[in-house]
Amino acid sequence: MLDKHTTGAAQPTARHLAQMRLAASKAGLPPDQADLMAAHGVSLAAADATAQGLAQVAQMAAPFLHSGRLDAAAMLRISKHALRAGSGIEDPAQIAQAIAKAAGEEAAAIMAANEPNGRTAAPDLARGTASMVSARAGGSPSLADCMADGLLARMMAGHVPTHGREFAQMRLEDLARFESGASRRGARQFMSGLHVSDDFPIALGIASNQLLLNAYVASEGQLKRASREVTASDFRPINTVQVSNGMGLDKVNEAGEFTRGTIAEAGEAFAVETYGKVFALTRQAFVNDDLGVLSNAARLQGTGAALTEAKLFASLLEKNAGLGPTMQDGKTLFHADHGNLAAIGAAPNVTSLTVARTALRRQKGLSGEAIQVQPAFLIVPPELETAAQQLVAAITAASVDQVNPFSEKLEVLVDANLTNAKRWYLSAAPGVPDGMLHAYLDGAKGPQIFTREGFDVDSMEFKVRLDFGCGFADHRAWFMNPGE
Structure with missing residues (x-):
């Protein structure tokens, strides 16, 4: 059942997205599944049943993901197929069953197609959740x-x-x-x-x-922990959504008349791009039984993929001479008008951190409401690591004036890709509110490896590919101090 606020081809409204995220949260689903529900036009009436069906899909697929017979890209395809199956059903009681059945059929088809030359996946996988779980036990x-x-x-x-x-x-x-x-x-x-x-x-x-x-x-960089993962279905720009945190409630008069309000929306965009490299196991290494060449190459490429992501995160923050990317309003991420840039540079200490925390706390939503941003991460280059750790360390104070107000209140994130030795940041946890975001194509998290027999040379070639992008949805979750 499609919602009147959105269609599968249209950008979901902020309200509809928020409704889907609430239903997904109740079912224990991650935000990217809520985004998928919104993109497919799941109605509010069907949201809870749809989320429950997707939760069953995730549960039944867990052993196959663990074994490698399914991957993240396959799971995204399965979820999309299951959502299409549930979209034509009006009765919420039948939606979860239809979603699980369709997911089982799609999973069986994917695994059968991936089996080499004629092998098929267990035929009873197509019978739905129960069959897939039993197949795991007996397969x-x-x-x-x-x-x-x-x-x-x-x-x-x-x-x-x-x-x-x-x-x-x-x-x-x-x-x-x-x-x-x-x-x-x-x-x-x-x-x-x-x-x-x-x-x-x-x-x-x-x-x-x-x-x-x-x-x-x-090898994953620490900056990634301050970013929320979203899903990209293709290489077109990902339109993020900023939503007002809501409005204050007006007093209802004796006549019982309620006043009307609106929810403000805004948004930024970023896109996924492809990164990769090819390495090979030569015929000589093969004949010599030299697996070390392959294992070392695989490890190096895995580390390289993580370093690529870390560099992209850091370069995003350091765009425009350290003021961050240009936002939709034409101003840089860190700007005096955004209330997230220190007026006077200073090293991280109780005084400068108090200024940063207060600035985040004073951030206003799109409708001018206080949004209560909770600082979570103190982000620094290696040169400031010791000072930052001392600043948030747990210390037993002998007197009131020796109390450390930031003791164990913040987590220190250190990244060597931050090139400025003095600049530091304070940020909220990912998604509260949205600040930095990152995405993988079709939910295929991290690098993927593909093999083929070499033709120009005697070798087995291995191609490593990473489809990744990062950007900012909003300026309100981050604060920057240029340092002294």
Whole structure:
């Protein structure tokens, strides 16, 4: 059932988006699922049932996400398909069931398409949530999954193989030629003369992707913690929404007449862009059984993806000589008219931090209302790290005048990509209100790895791709002091 305030092709209104986020929050869904509901025109009457259906989808998909049979991009596709299935139903009682059923069918189709040459996912996956959960308990990993598990025992310190123990001690050349009797499909040419099973390149991709993501997560920059993640369905600008926090309530007179008010809206925009690199496992490394080349390359690319994100976050803050990006009103993010720029530069101390906190607390919404911004992060370059940590440390005071008002009230975030050694920031937690935002294409968080056989040279090529963008939705959640 579509809402009259929006359609699947139109930008949802601020009110409708807020309604969807409330329903999603009650069902335990993240904000990006609420945004998806709003974009698909879910009505207020259907919001709770739709959110419950999506929550069931997330629960049923969890084991398949963990095993790697589904990824974030597939989950976004599944959610969109499920929302379309529920949109034509008027009875809220039937919406959740329809969404779960459609999600199961789409998940089964995706996994069947991803299985190598003729293998199919368990057929009962299409029967909905219950079937998918039972399939998890009784299903078995594919040959490629088992090979990847064995490869990881050699590539990742501390990994203990489970379903791939028999492959953990095999050389690459022997592993490549292995075919189980149950899935023999004939070998194919690989790296100019080596005959391998169709499962081996898939296993290499699974194992290297695990190393890539582990290195990526371990290297994520701290600035990202001050940003809220949203979803981008394509490379067009993402239109963010700023919403007034509401209006004060007027006293109702004896006649019981209520006055009318409005909710103000505004917005900024940013877009996702693509970053990437290709590396290769050469035929010589393959014959020499040198997995170190592949594992090191995967780790380096994972770290590189995290560093790319960190640099983009820092460069966003440092645009326009450190005043941040230009906002929709034609002024920089940090501007005296925005009330978020220190009039006098100073190092972080009790006095300067008090000024910053007061400025955030005094921020007004679009209708001029007090929005009660709660500072959460003190963001500094490495040169100010010690001073910042001392400023928020827990200290037992001997007298009232020695009490530290910021003791354990703020979390210090340090980023070496911030080039100015004196400039520091104070920000609210992500989303309260929205300040810095970041997005991945179709919800595919972090870098992705793709494999193919080389043609110009004898190698297996690995392409790492990151679709990422960041921007600011509003100036009210951040304050900057240029330092002394």
